[in-house]
Amino acid sequence: MTRRSRFELAVLLGLGVFFLLVPQFVESRFWLGFWTTTLFFALLGQSWNVLGGYAGQMSFGHALFFGTGAYATAVMQVRFGLDAWTSAALGVGAGALVGAFTGAVTFRYGLRGSYFALVTLAFAEVFRALANSWEFTGSGFGMLIPMKAGAANLQFADRVSFYYVILLLVVLAYAVTWWLERSRFGAYLTAIRENEDAAQALGINPFRMKVAAITLSAAMAALAGIFYMQFYLFIDAGIAYGPGMSVNALLGPLIGGAGTVLGPLIGALALGGLSEVTSALLGQQPGVNLLAFGLLLLIILRFLPNGLMGLLHGRS
Amino acid sequence: MAVLEAKGIVKRFGGLTAVSEASLAAQGGRITALIGPNGAGKTTLFAVVAGFLEPDAGSVHFDGRDITGLAPPRICRLGLVRTFQIVQPFGALTVRENIAVGSHLHERARRKALAQAEKIARQVGMEAQLDMPAQGLTVAGRKRLELARALATQPKLLLLDEVMAGLTPTEVNEIVGVIRRIRDSGVTLLLIEHVMQAVMSLSDDVYVLNQGRIIAHGSPRDIASDPEVIQAYLGRRAVAHA
Amino acid sequence: MGAVYALVALGLALIYGVLHIINFAHGSLLMMALYATYFLFRLGGIDPYVSLLIVPPLFFALGYAMQRWVIQPIGHGKDTNVLLVTLAIAIILDNLALYLWTSTTRTIDVPYATNYVDVGVTAVALPRLIAFGAAVLIGILFWLLMSRTDLGRAIRAVARERQGAKIVGISVEHIFAMSFGIGAACVAIAACLLLPTFYVTPQVGHAFVLIAFTTVVLGGMGSFIGALLGGLILGVVEAFSGLFLGESLGQIGIYLIFILVLLFRPTGLFGQRMA
Numbered sequence: 001m002t003r004r005s006r007f008e009l010a011v012l013l014g015l016g017v018f019f020l021l022v023p024q025f026v027e028s029r030f031w032l033g034f035w036t037t038t039l040f041f042a043l044l045g046q047s048w049n050v051l052g053g054y055a056g057q058m059s060f061g062h063a064l065f066f067g068t069g070a071y072a073t074a075v076m077q078v079r080f081g082l083d084a085w086t087s088a089a090l091g092v093g094a095g096a097l098v099g100a101f102t103g104a105v106t107f108r109y110g111l112r113g114s115y116f117a118l119v120t121l122a123f124a125e126v127f128r129a130l131a132n133s134w135e136f137t138g139s140g141f142g143m144l145i146p147m148k149a150g151a152a153n154l155q156f157a158d159r160v161s162f163y164y165v166i167l168l169l170v171v172l173a174y175a176v177t178w179w180l181e182r183s184r185f186g187a188y189l190t191a192i193r194e195n196e197d198a199a200q201a202l203g204i205n206p207f208r209m210k211v212a213a214i215t216l217s218a219a220m221a222a223l224a225g226i227f228y229m230q231f232y233l234f235i236d237a238g239i240a241y242g243p244g245m246s247v248n249a250l251l252g253p254l255i256g257g258a259g260t261v262l263g264p265l266i267g268a269l270a271l272g273g274l275s276e277v278t279s280a281l282l283g284q285q286p287g288v289n290l291l292a293f294g295l296l297l298l299i300i301l302r303f304l305p306n307g308l309m310g311l312l313h314g315r316s
Numbered sequence: 317m318a319v320l321e322a323k324g325i326v327k328r329f330g331g332l333t334a335v336s337e338a339s340l341a342a343q344g345g346r347i348t349a350l351i352g353p354n355g356a357g358k359t360t361l362f363a364v365v366a367g368f369l370e371p372d373a374g375s376v377h378f379d380g381r382d383i384t385g386l387a388p389p390r391i392c393r394l395g396l397v398r399t400f401q402i403v404q405p406f407g408a409l410t411v412r413e414n415i416a417v418g419s420h421l422h423e424r425a426r427r428k429a430l431a432q433a434e435k436i437a438r439q440v441g442m443e444a445q446l447d448m449p450a451q452g453l454t455v456a457g458r459k460r461l462e463l464a465r466a467l468a469t470q471p472k473l474l475l476l477d478e479v480m481a482g483l484t485p486t487e488v489n490e491i492v493g494v495i496r497r498i499r500d501s502g503v504t505l506l507l508i509e510h511v512m513q514a515v516m517s518l519s520d521d522v523y524v525l526n527q528g529r530i531i532a533h534g535s536p537r538d539i540a541s542d543p544e545v546i547q548a549y550l551g552r553r554a555v556a557h558a
Numbered sequence: 559m560g561a562v563y564a565l566v567a568l569g570l571a572l573i574y575g576v577l578h579i580i581n582f583a584h585g586s587l588l589m590m591a592l593y594a595t596y597f598l599f600r601l602g603g604i605d606p607y608v609s610l611l612i613v614p615p616l617f618f619a620l621g622y623a624m625q626r627w628v629i630q631p632i633g634h635g636k637d638t639n640v641l642l643v644t645l646a647i648a649i650i651l652d653n654l655a656l657y658l659w660t661s662t663t664r665t666i667d668v669p670y671a672t673n674y675v676d677v678g679v680t681a682v683a684l685p686r687l688i689a690f691g692a693a694v695l696i697g698i699l700f701w702l703l704m705s706r707t708d709l710g711r712a713i714r715a716v717a718r719e720r721q722g723a724k725i726v727g728i729s730v731e732h733i734f735a736m737s738f739g740i741g742a743a744c745v746a747i748a749a750c751l752l753l754p755t756f757y758v759t760p761q762v763g764h765a766f767v768l769i770a771f772t773t774v775v776l777g778g779m780g781s782f783i784g785a786l787l788g789g790l791i792l793g794v795v796e797a798f799s800g801l802f803l804g805e806s807l808g809q810i811g812i813y814l815i816f817i818l819v820l821l822f823r824p825t826g827l828f829g830q831r832m833a
Contacts, residue, residue, distance in 0.1 A: 058638060060645070109821040114580045114641045118771055119820055122813045125768060129810045184420045184429070191417045194406035201366065201400070202469055203392035203421040243764060247649060254642065259408075287656030287760070294649035301643055302632040 005182075007312075008262055012174065015265065019167050023160045032159050036231075038272040039166045040224060044245075045252030045264030046173045047220030052250065053258030054186060055213040056193025060117040061124030062221055062249035064102065067240030069095040069222025070229040071131060074143040079136065084154035088226045095222020096215050103214035107207050112196075121246065128241035142236030145229065154230045162231055169227060170265075173220050177261050180216075189213055190259070221249065251293055255300050257309025266308050270296075319344045319473050319504045320365070320396070325374035327360055334360040336528040337374075342473065342521075347495070347505045349515045351539075352525035353549055358508045359401050361525065362475050366398040367391040378473065393421065395472035399465075399479060401508070403458040405450035411437060412446045414461055418468030433468060440464045440494050455482045460491070473504045480511045488514055516540065524548065562748050564693050566766055567773030568700065569744030574774060576717040576737040577625070579633070582644035584770055585763030586651035587742050591617055591749030592758040593655060599666050599753075606668070606750045607688070614746040621742025626735035648763075655760040665757045689751040696747060713737055772816035 022035050044066065052058040072094035076087035106119055131137045138144075149157040156162050180186040191199040192206050199206060229235055239245065256267025274296060275289045282288050304310045320342040327335040335357045342348040350358050363369040365376050367388040375384045378396050386394075406414050415433035416426075423429045437446050440460050445453065450461060459479050466474055476495075480488050492514050499505055509515045515522065516536045524532040524539060526548040532539055539545055566588060573581045594613050598604040604612070628647065633640035668685075704710035715723040716733045724730055756762075 058641075105821065111820060113638050115820055117638075117641060118580065118768075119817055122768060122816045126810055126813045126817075129813070182426050184424050184426060187413070187417055187420055187426065187429070190409060190413075191406050194408055195404045197368075198400065198404035198406065198465075199417070200368075200388040201392060201398055201404075202418050202465065203389050203397075204417075205387075205389045247645075285657050286660065287653035289653075290649055291653035291657055294646050294653060297646040297649070298628075298632060298643065301639065301646065305634070305639070 008260075011262060012178075016171065019170075023163055029159065032163060034272060034276070036159070036163050036166055038268050039163075039170050040227065041248060041252050041271065042265045042268040043166065043170050043173050043227070044221060044224040044249045045256070045268055046170075046177055047217050047224060048249040049253040049258060049260075049264050050177060050180065050220065051214050051217035053253050053260070053263065054180065054193065055189040055210055057112070057210060057214070058117050058250070059120040059217075059246075060243075060250070061120030061122070061246050062217075063241045063243070063245035064120065064124040064127055065095045065099055065218035065221035066225040066228070066245050066249070067124070067127060067131070067235075067237075068098045068218075069225030070235045070240050071137055071143065071225075072222070073226045073229050074145055074235060075137065077145055078143060083152065084230070085152075088154060088230075091226045091229075092219050092222050095225065096219040099218020099221075100211060100215045102218075103211040107210045107214075121243070124241050124243075124246060128237045131241060132237035138236070140236070142234060142239075145233045147233060155233070166227055169223055173223070174261060174265070176216075176220075181261055185209070185212070193259075247290070251297065253307070255293075255296060255307055257307030260307075260309045263307055263309050270308060318342065319379060320506065321377040322361070322365055323375050323377075325361060325364055325376070326372045327357075327364055327369060328372050334528055335364065335371075338525065338528065338530050339374075340523045340530065340533070342504055342506045344504050345499070345502060346520040347499050347507065347518050348521040348523065349507045349509055349519035349536075350523050350525060351509060351512075351515055356525040356548075357528040358525050359477055362398055362477055362508060366396060366475060368398075392469060392471075395470075396475070397466040397469050397471040397473070398475035399459075399462040399477050401477040401481075403455070403462050405453070405458050405461055407451035408449060410447050410449055411442060411453070411461055411464075414450050415464050415468045418465040421469040436464050436468045439497070440467070441490060456484075456487050459483070460494075463491075463494070467498065467503075471503060473506065474498065476505065476507045476509075478508055478510060480509060480514055483511075492518055562689055562693070562752050564773070565696060565744050565748035565751070566770045568697070569741035569748075570770045571774045572737055572744070573741040576713055577734050579629075579640045579644070580771070581738075581741070582641060582767065583624075583647040583651060584741075584745060585765075585767030586648040586655075587617065587621070587763075588745045588749055588766050589655060589758065589760060589763035590651055591746040592753055592756075592762060593659065594746075595750050595753045596664055596666060596758055606666070606753045610747060610750045613750055614743040617746035618739040618743040620739075622735045622739035624742070625738035626731060629738075630731060630734065648767075652760055652763065659760065661759055661761070663757045663759050666753055668754050685751070685754040692747070692751055696744070709736065768816065769812055772812050772819070775816060775819050 019035070019039065023032065026032050026035065044062075047065070048059065048062050051062075069091045073084075073087040073091035076082045076090050077084060082090070102120065102123055106116055111119055133139055145155075147155065149155050151161075156165075180189075188199070188204050188209050191202070191204060192209055196206050225240070251271060252267030253264045254267070255270055256265065257263030271293060274292050278288050278292045300307060318341040320340075322341070323339045325335050325338045326333070338357070338361055340348070340350070340361075350361070352358055360369065364371045364374075367383065367386050367390070370385050375382060377383065378391070378394060381394070383391055383394065383396070406417065409417075412430060412433050415436050416429045419429040419432040419436070423432060434443070434446060437443050440463055442457070442460055442464060445457060450458065453461060459481070463476065463479055466476075479495075480491055483491065488511055495505065495507075495518060507515070507519070519536055522532075522534065522536050522539045523530055524542070524545050531548060532542045532545050534542070566584065570581060570584050573579065573584075591613055594616070595606050595609045598609050598612065599606060624647070629640060629643050633643045702710075704714060712723070712728050712733055713736065715726075715728060716730055716737075720730060723733070
């Protein structure tokens with residue numbers, strides 16, 4: 001294993017141990033919520049990272065997959081009476097399907113770069129309008145899953161259990177990304193990202209690879225959506241498909257370092273910390289957090305285009 | 317026995333006919349050169365052969381098989397690989413990782429692909445730069461990387477597009493040696509080149525393209541004294557003095 | 559409404575045509591201009607149509623500065639990087655507005671807002687009619703600027719051939735900034751015309767962003783006439799789909815057009831394909 005790999009693995013394991021022990025040291029509900037949220041964004045960010053960081057296709061509408069996972073699992077439970085676990089599985093499937101469809105359509109017609117980013121946003125907006133009008137998805141009122149604590153219902157009375165669930169999901173997602181980075185699939189994706197024509201000349205089929213990447217990315221984002229749904233038990237079109245979640249999905253990886261395994265986690269930690277600082281200085285006003293995030297993004301783009309991870313590797 | 321046969325290739329871009337009824341053949345195990353003045357249509361012909369462009373007429377046969385209009389990745393998998401005149405490195409990846417992308421065509425496992433990449437790098441003389449990011453290489457380095465990457469796919473036929481452009485005479489000599497060794501290992505080569513002494517010393521067979529048409533074909537010596545070729549390169553007056 | 563879309567899109571098309579960047583902050587600029595016009599009215603009693611003399615020049619300067627000293631240096635010229643920079647600016651502006659002015663919807667009451675003018679087929683609100691007329695006027699002025707003045711020629715030169723323009727001594731950074739400034743001014747004009755019959759919240763820019771992009775894409779990237787016409791067409795489309803499908807679904811019509819055009823006819827109705 002290369003020196004860099006060993007370093008990353010050490011950091012990941014170290015953080016893993018840290019996160020495992022958090023509930024032991026954290027008493028307040030507030031801080032437990034903080035770490036849960038941070039891990040949630042680490043998961044969502046990693047899903048974006050697979051498509052945006054490794055494959056180089058930046059999506060501005062990742063909420064599309066997040067929301068589909070959330071709505072799917074809600075609809076399955078509430079409208080069809082399925083149990084939570086099956087619904088969750090179907091939710092991931094639904095997300096993956098939407099991902100594959102979006103990818104098939106956009107990549108088939110060769111959309112790249114900024115155009116791709118905009119079209120994903122447009123798709124998310126279309127779904128938002130649909131979810132907001134369709135009675136099946138609760139139209140303007142959103143969907144509510146009745147509270148029934150118990151592991152069978154994927155709901156937990158105490159917040160610590162939820163914390164461990166998101167931690168498990170994050171470990172899973174990061175393990176997959178770790179494998180991706182060291183596989184032929186990952187090598188092909190980065191090749192496509194760097195130079196699609198050259199990749200073709202070396203026998204790579206960009207369409208197939210990109211669709212595979214977006215499907216994986218969408219499945220991970222849907223997983224985040226399912227967690228969100230089971231945690232809050234409520235979703236509406238604005239939260240599920242709105243630009244807010246899409247922006248949250250890309251901030252972490254971009255600030256932490258796109259195209260690296262650790263990037264989204266570092267980004268989530270940085271953003272979490274920053275939001276605490278702004279709350280302390282300016283109070284809990286609406287918009288303050290994102291304002292700070294936007295400024296941080298500008299700073300990163302200017303000085304550390306490879307994100308915070310760039311500091312570690314000295315690449316610019 | 318011809319590994320590659322292009323017959324009657326025509327390629328138009330709007331009102332401009334870039335390639336007009338061009339036919340050529342590359343014999344197995346030998347080095348064929350495609351030369352001609354700038355803008356003659358050489359790279360366009362390459363692009364058609366390798367599947368990046370679809371011809372308006374004509375056919376391309378590789379190893380006896382019709383590959384006209386197939387997609388580039390497919391053609392690459394069949395054993396025909398091209399390099400680009402304007403180099404296309406995977407900038408953020410290291411030299412080793414770049415070449416490994418080529419190795420991965422036949423090697424699924426990452427570790428083995430990276431090991432193979434190292435071997436290829438040695439073959440072309442790039443061991444010193446293995447862990448350097450591609451975007452940090454000089455033009456000469458990038459050209460060599462392009463060659464190494466294509467070589468890693470274990471091609472039967474290698475199309476090299478001006479792989480010596482911008483090299484110093486010493487570098488040209490090095491590359492000539494590398495290319496000879498590639499030929500000796502059983503790979504057939506088709507080169508576009510401007511560096512004349514390299515073309516003359518390397519190639520077994522030369523085609524001359526001018527304004528989209530093949531105007532001459534033969535051994536390097538025949539080509540050098542062909543008046544039409546001289547005219548194409550140097551203009552009518554030069555012929556009078558030839 | 560189509561006229562407003564057209565103006566917004568015109569600014570966007572100019573920015574895209576000259577700088578080849580997709581300005582994601584366009585909607586946020588509109589939002590800011592709306593707030594500026596709003597506050598001028600609320601606090602200074604200045605009528606929006608009078609604000610036409612104040613806000614657009616202000617935003618021209620703002621746009622100029624933004625491009626020259628924020629977007630250009632941070633974007634490093636790379637396509638996706640610049641998009642991210644404009645996204646960051648959009649996030650900053652949107653949330654600054656949210657923080658300063660909260661999300662309460664604000665409107666202004668002008669006496670002529672409900673004056674309707676009979677145009678034969680139907681009655682149109684006076685402000686909308688004025689907006690339409692203004693859009694046409696601006697369109698003409700714009701065309702004059704582009705074809706008759708030195709600045710216009712310089713802009714067209716840079717849009718076509720960046721390196722060549724540099725060689726003949728045109729300061730490309732300056733032209734970029736000027737173009738961005740004009741684009742921002744267009745948006746500000748649209749805001750002044752829009753406020754009498756519309757409202758402002760921090761999120762108001764969102765809807766317009768996508769509509770503006772759709773307009774530009776429909777009309778053809780880089781084509782100004784296309785942008786104007788596209789805006790008018792879209793105004794009609796939105797009105798119709800709103801009629802049949804209801805408010806929130808009406809927007810879908812526009813998004814779907816956006817997606818479909820980008821997929822199947824990226825050159826739009828008039829424009830040229832960008833590499």
